[in-house]
Amino acid sequence: MDATLGEVLGVLDRLYDPAWAESWDAVGLVTGDPGQPVRKVLFAVDPMRVVVDEAIDGGFDLLVTHHPLLLRGVNSVATTTPKGRAIHDLIRGGVALQVCHTNADNANPGVSDALAAALELKDTRPLKAMPSEPMDKVVVYVPVNETQEMIDALAAAGAGQFGDYDRAAWTFTGEGTFRPLERANPTVGEVGTVERVVEDRVEMVLPRRRRRAVIEALKAAHSCEEPAFDIFELAALPSNRGGGRIGVLEEALPLKEFAELVAERLPRTEHGVRVSGDPERLIESVAVVGGAGDSEFERVRAAGVDAYVTADLRHHPATEARAYDEGPALVDVAHWASEWPWLKDAERLVTDGLAARGFAVDTQVSTICTDAWTLRL
Template identity: 50%
Template sequence: MPTLREITALMDDWYPPATADSWDAVGLVRGDPDQEVRRILFAVDPAPAVADEAAEWDADLLVVHHPLFLKPVHGVAETTAKTRTLGTLARSGCALLTAHTNADQAIGGVSESLALALGLRDLAPLLPAPAEPQDKLVVFAPADAADRVRAAIAEAGGGRIGDYTECTFTGTGTGRFRGGEGTSPVVGTAGELEAAAEERIETVVPRSRRTAVVRAVVAAHPYEEPAWDLYPLADAGLAETGTGRIGDVEPTTLRGFAEQVAAALPATEHGVRVAGDPDRPVRRVALCGGAGDFLLDRLAGSDADVYLTSDLRHHPASEFVEKGGPALVDVAHWAAEWTWLPVVEARVRAALGDTVDTRVSTVVTDPWRFRV
């Protein structure tokens, strides 16, 4: 049986906590990391009804999207819905793990799961996640010392591209120099112009390791004054992770697309609200799981035919439609994010096999209960 620590490590690998927004609270909320996990329940909200379901099913772990506590608390007396939820989980021995904004942006995360549930293809992030800042390092070394310099670069944290390590490029040429008074050149004699066969070594270095790698190169290099260049690299915006998604669907109308949305998402009293001409052609769709009106300005001039998200407010939505941009589809926050639950459940089952039982909660925690 896997431990809570092992499952937390899996989730952290798929949805790195470091990618969560600074205000967010993600990761393991309660539970002994060394406890064994037999049953895992997945839900959007850590609500009292969901905690009751976890306790009744004898779950060892509840994985949720929304955090239980976003603001600091000074006690957990069971006087609020949140603290009652925590109390129910604690009494039943059920751990709690949250993946929120770190799951929104990820591959296999909330927005991507919503896009796939709606049949979008050729997906790309609406707002690509910024890549870790990188530099290119170029250093010139005599051929007989080049391997030592390359090893020093790798050991100090340079030369990594994705899952590949010790990545360098080498060219050959001739270095010329004249040592000044008091120098002790490795090649030639001080005061005379010398020419030496050298290798040009190029590599990439995370900016956070810039100083460490340059120091390692200088320490490993045989020259008193090695020549090196450092160039900051631009972010090309090619990340597969990021906020929201945009992709293509089979050509339809706005009404037809809205009907597809209603059929794909779990039913709520909120339903599917649409702003735009029902007969408008729809081929390209942008979306953001959860509350996404912060992306409206970015989408105003895009090639999307429709933008789907949740919690759109009156004035921003009205002004957006008046500008003649994409049509709008507003769905229940809970329903949109629920589409992630079967995806993360499948990933856990693929990783852990029959060592755990899993279940997706169908308790509707959308706050709107009925219409009059």
């Protein structure tokens, strides 16, 4: 059964949520109709002219790229500019274009996971961890005979989910006391009389986005006219998503051999692999950032790793980073090469995600090198 573009985008957005993109980025659908059928998908790093032609000539319905075609605002997409021509040709060719940029950088698995896996790094964790989803904790006091029904109601509204577990709650039995006033309509007790009731304190966590639904479910399920409850905003904790990855090699290698491993595992470019450091220095712990990474030197140095693999290292940031005696060795690769391994991951995850929904698509990873540098003398 053919998938629609909307269904493919649903899988992509679950893998690479647009909300994870940096504020300056431009991700999402550039061309295409969510209702159009998608039978063939091409994955590429850059929406360059040669890649656009590959997609059109190959009869692909969707082109998924890492880099945006329109990163900054434009006033025109006339064919008088290269980007305008690309937009027109994509539309005429019926090719949708979807961009997964920093949302894919910050995903898990994402761009740097694929780079780390290509270099056989183990026990990886984010270099720049994003905060986990904002969470609340609801505390409600209910008569003991209503406890399980209340837990069921809160769970149905989205509370009490922990990884592969749901309906997770903590309870403690105590005594509640109150006195209904003149205009009250108490479920238990009488107006003007102090009441003492055995109650359970029920605690459950919930995503903050589900707060309204959980409170509404709590009030609907509670037998009391004025249920007693609290909502606590929990501290944000680091998640397993974010930019870059830190990991370790199975076995320590001299820097020269490690750099040779990098060159062997990444696609060849004219840029090649540049190295800064003692060739005999043993490398065991490694930080990686797919794409331009010299803005992360401070984090990398604080992590205490032996080497840092990234792209687009500039002279001054690199020399400043190397000025620290305990600083990492630097391995600089081509921007395109550092991000290309992600394409295979994205292809596999999208194919699996669609198959789980009963859809089959033909996919292909572009092998056209779109690195800017074409000759090294």
